[in-house]
Amino acid sequence: MRRLLIAGNWKMHKTPSEARVWFRELKRLLPPLASEVALLPAFPILPYAREAFQDTQVAYGAQDVSAHREGAYTGEVSARMLADLGCRYTIVGHSERRKHHQETDALVREKLLRLLEEGITPILCVGEPLEVRERGEAVPYTLGQLAAALEGVDLQDPRQLVVAYEPVWAIGTGKNAAPLDAEEMHQAIRSALSKRYGEGFAARVRILYGGSVNPGNFASLLSMPNVDGGLVGGASLGLESFLALLRIAG
Numbered sequence: 122m123r124r125l126l127i128a129g130n131w132k133m134h135k136t137p138s139e140a141r142v143w144f145r146e147l148k149r150l151l152p153p154l155a156s157e158v159a160l161l162p163a164f165p166i167l168p169y170a171r172e173a174f175q176d177t178q179v180a181y182g183a184q185d186v187s188a189h190r191e192g193a194y195t196g197e198v199s200a201r202m203l204a205d206l207g208c209r210y211t212i213v214g215h216s217e218r219r220k221h222h223q224e225t226d227a228l229v230r231e232k233l234l235r236l237l238e239e240g241i242t243p244i245l246c247v248g249e250p251l252e253v254r255e256r257g258e259a260v261p262y263t264l265g266q267l268a269a270a271l272e273g274v275d276l277q278d279p280r281q282l283v284v285a286y287e288p289v290w291a292i293g294t295g296k297n298a299a300p301l302d303a304e305e306m307h308q309a310i311r312s313a314l315s316k317r318y319g320e321g322f323a324a325r326v327r328i329l330y331g332g333s334v335n336p337g338n339f340a341s342l343l344s345m346p347n348v349d350g351g352l353v354g355g356a357s358l359g360l361e362s363f364l365a366l367l368r369i370a371g
């Protein structure tokens with residue numbers, strides 16, 4: 122019922138020229154897939170993503186967006202600009218932005234709304250830091266982030282939203298959540314979405330796991346019934362490892 126999504130979050134890696142070569146190679150080597158693939162490179166790479174993947178099965182999008190629609194906001198990139206470039210997805214609320222750029226739940230919500238206005242699907246990142254998990258409060262903490270980002274947000278179609286559960290302690294550390302811990306959280310997220318948007322919506326919305334996904338742990342994470350794919354950082358940068366993840370997802 123839910124098509125798996127494997128999304129590569131490239132963060133601040135690769136130049137546009139490097140990405141262009143990588144995209145060409147990916148297109149050459151990409152096997153036919155039942156799952157959906159998305160690449161989320163830095164802003165200056167997006168025109169090359171469009172050049173490579175327009176009219177293909179590969180989706181692409183950005184890692185962030187401005188909370189403003191237009192105007193005197195030096196350095197910002199609007200949802201309208203991303204829509205014009207053909208972005209299907211864009212990350213909001215990544216823990217690195219919450220941490221290094223002091224993004225609050227309220228700001229994340231504004232960004233999410235700007236994307237929805239332009240028909241771009243937000244990949245909403247939520248997840249707890251280590252001390253919160255150690256206190257046994259991971260689920261309420263993460264559901265709190267989810268509720269705050271979606272406060273008053275009206276959603277009709279499950280394709281309008283992707284949630285990524287990314288425990289902060291698992292990002293870029295080589296430590297992934299145990300599949301059963303991920304499943305517990307994904308189930309809790311789905312049931313919160315069900316209360317909020319109805320069972321039919323929640324049953325169809327995709328919840329990705331992110332945090333040190335690699336070809337060695339992806340199959341066991343995907344074997345969990347509520348894990349619908351991965352938001353992948355490090356392992357999405359190398360063509361070999363990214364293709365390995367796609368083959369595992371099938």
Ligand code: PGA
Nearest residue numbers: 292293332333353354355
């Ligand atoms: P990682 O990053 O796969 O390198 O842990 C995941 C993410 O930050 O989305």
